[in-house]
Amino acid sequence: MADKLDLRPTKKLGQNFVIDAGTVRRIVRVAGVGPDDVVVEVGPGLGSLTLALLPESRHVVAVEIDPVLAAQLPLTVAERGLADKLTVLAADALKISAADLGGFAPTALVANLPYNVAVPVVLHMLEALPSLRKGLVMVQAEVADRLAAAPGSKVYGIPSVKAAWYADVRRAGPVGRTVFWPAPNVDSGLVSLTRREPPPTTASRTEVFAVVDAAFAQRRKTLRAALAGWAGSPAQAETALRAAGVDPSARGEQLDVHAFARIAEHKP
Known part of the structure; x- marks a missing residue:
């Protein structure tokens, strides 16, 4: 498909596509997505995770910044008879709001996130989409550690505290380099998010x-x-x-x- 589209993955967009079927099935299983869930997926790329999510969920809203990939994804999905369960937004995930989602109120965030924007995307989605109840994101292993870190840890910092404002965050397993094309120079990890109320406080x-x-x-x-x-x-x-x-x-x-x-x- 990449050859057909004359696609060259770019570092600028953090494009490392998942090419292992077992990994996408594992992500969907660990995410706990079910027939009542509306899933928002950021950076669907060539659609491998999208195709695993569609049969298990009520609907998938895929947010893709690359216009070529955004145009191809509905065609890929239509070939498999699942077009009515997919909405594609050709947009920057850091700029979308609930009003952009065509009336859908997503309950789950499931995504292979571009490494360079993983933390901002997670925090923006949790803030902009209050309907999100859970999430499972694949990020660089170091970012996964930071997001899930507890106070006192060497890697505990701003991402850890801000993520904890919205959700209980934990590591949900490692991911090797060979499941991606092109293979990154770093390991990846899964991070599980479970929405909870922010701390009771009079401060905003x-x-x-x-x-x-x-x-x-x-x-x-x-x-x-x-x-x-x-x-x-x-x-x-x-x-x-x-x-x-x-x-x-x-x-x-x-x-x-x-x-x-x-x-x-x-x-x-």
């Missing part, structure tokens, strides 16, 4: 995320120092931290999302 998501960004901007600094700009001064940062029940000498990687929400509530 934007306010909480501002604290998170400030706390990790200078990882080695104590929160008293790291949040000085956010609070107005180190002393004001210390006052806010103590009011939130957080040790001012702690560092951002020690706090869970609930602690960041408490800090945000006490901005001077």
Whole structure:
């Protein structure tokens, strides 16, 4: 199909296509997609995962930024008699909203995500599509570790905290390099997402995320120092931290999302 389309996978779009049937079946199985699910798939590419999702779900909304691939996917699916279960959006996944999905309210995000935009896409989808209840994404192994990291881990950081605002996140298994074309130079991993309510707080998501960004901007600094700009001064940062029940000498990687929400509530 790539030859027919004169397609050359590009690094710019993070195109590494899944070519192993066992892997796409595994993704659909682990995702737990069923006949009541409307699935949003980001970056369907040549359609291998799409073809595995369609028989198991009620409908698939595929978001593809490459116009050539977006035009080909309905043809590929129609050849297998599944065209009525597919909607293709030729769009940038980072810019779509619920209103763009043609009346569909997706319940599951299942995707082989381009490595270069994996974290922004996951966070944007969780924010823009509140109907999402679960997800399974394939990402670079290092990104999978970061998304699923717990406080205190060496790789715990901004993606870990922001993902935890929306969902329980966990690693759901490794993926080797040989299942892709072209084969990437890094290993991949599956990440499972289960939507839950954000922490109970009077602060908005934007306010909480501002604290998170400030706390990790200078990882080695104590929160008293790291949040000085956010609070107005180190002393004001210390006052806010103590009011939130957080040790001012702690560092951002020690706090869970609930602690960041408490800090945000006490901005001077």
